Amino acid sequence: MVLTKETGFIDHEKIYEYLANTKPPERSEVEEILSHARELKGISFEETEKLLLVEDDELLEEIFKTANYIKNEIYGKRLVLFAPLYVSNLCNNDCVYCGFRVSNRKLKRATLTIEQVKEEIKSLVSQGHKRVLLVSGEGLGESALDYTIKCIEAIYSTKVGNGEIRRINVNIAPLSVEGFKRLKEAKIGTYQLFQETYHYPTYKKVHPRGPKSDYLYHLTAMDRAFKAGIDDVGVGILFGLYDYKFEILALLQHIRHLEKEFGLGPHTISVPRIEPADGAPLSYEPPYPVSDKEFKKIIALLRITVPYTGIILSTRETPEMRREAFSLGVSQISAGSRTNPGGYSSKDAGEQFSLGDHRTIDEVIYDVCKLGYIPSFCTGCYRLGRTGLDFMDLAKPGLIKLYCLPNAITTFKEYLVDYASAETREIGNKLIANMINEIPHEKIREKTVKYLQRIEKGERDLYF
Incomplete structure (x- = not known):
């Protein structure tokens, strides 16, 4: 099956061929790759492809130890904390894994007013948050960008005592180049968008209708963001929709494309697994469930391959899994999260998915400290212009x-x-x-x- 016209730079046939015809590497080859990785310069995508096929428990343990070493050498024992801020669960898409899907008639819909956004921020700031990820469903039509910019302005202007939000990352529907220019002018941090699955047939199946059903427009969003001058972008895969090995190899192709075209890959990579969502039957029985062992391998491989990229783990995962993931290369975590509009000041609207970690931010921080990691609310690089290539120029020499x-x-x-x-x-x-x-x-x-x-x-x- 050749779908190059529809799938752009994601070469499905190459991935199929590799997975079908390649055997796991020998121990000596794995050890050589990991020795190379410990030089902190990253490894080639070809080397990552080999590590992806490792199933032996002893070799996986060596991969995990290497990921932990790399993370500590580059970033130390710090973990950046943030909270997602859902401002609307209106959506015109029918993504079969998502509680916000347009066909979910049971979901109570809401779009926050600007005053309600401020109330949410007051609640978050009062808990100690300094960083938020602004999230919205794709149901606000032509006014969506105007509304998003008003929300950003409201967030930055809301103060509570000594507290304030100092960085806003944004996860909204893909924009045109002109739209991304306006978003940049609003002083966002990272623009984040998940492809969900890079596998074209699966993508079309799980996105049957709505703007998001356009695979190629969604895939090329980061190209338009870079062209607009946004140099911090975040990508992600929703693990469980298709074979994780295919997804990782496709992600590497996406990163290679961005580096070739713009000289820079993603600033962050998110690694969510499908969690149950009311009104989304597929979410209860993912077609390609990812085990905990496979999930740990995914995190470790990403840290080894792109050592200077932030790896984000959300409260989808349980406290136990989050603790294990810290040592594998995760560098950013959400805490005290809610996935419904108004969730921090009220609980009226429906949520996007179920959470695995329901602890407060203070409980999470206490746990992080017990494990020897230091919680961070840092926004210094973003505010001093150490972003994009400037950030990498500092990161790569350590x-x-x-x-x-x-x-x-x-x-x-x-x-x-x-x-x-x-x-x-x-x-x-x-x-x-x-x-x-x-x-x-x-x-x-x-x-x-x-x-x-x-x-x-x-x-x-x-x-x-």
């Missing part, structure tokens, strides 16, 4: 760690002073005391200590 850890410490200190429970404050301050000693540059370490003292006295938003 310099980004000089900013990540100090910014994690200062933003976490803000959380401890302003929002944390007594138990979290105690364990958090002990963690900060230990982490300061891990800052390799003496002057930056000294400046971090001074920033912490200033934060204790009431100053905020001090970053490197």
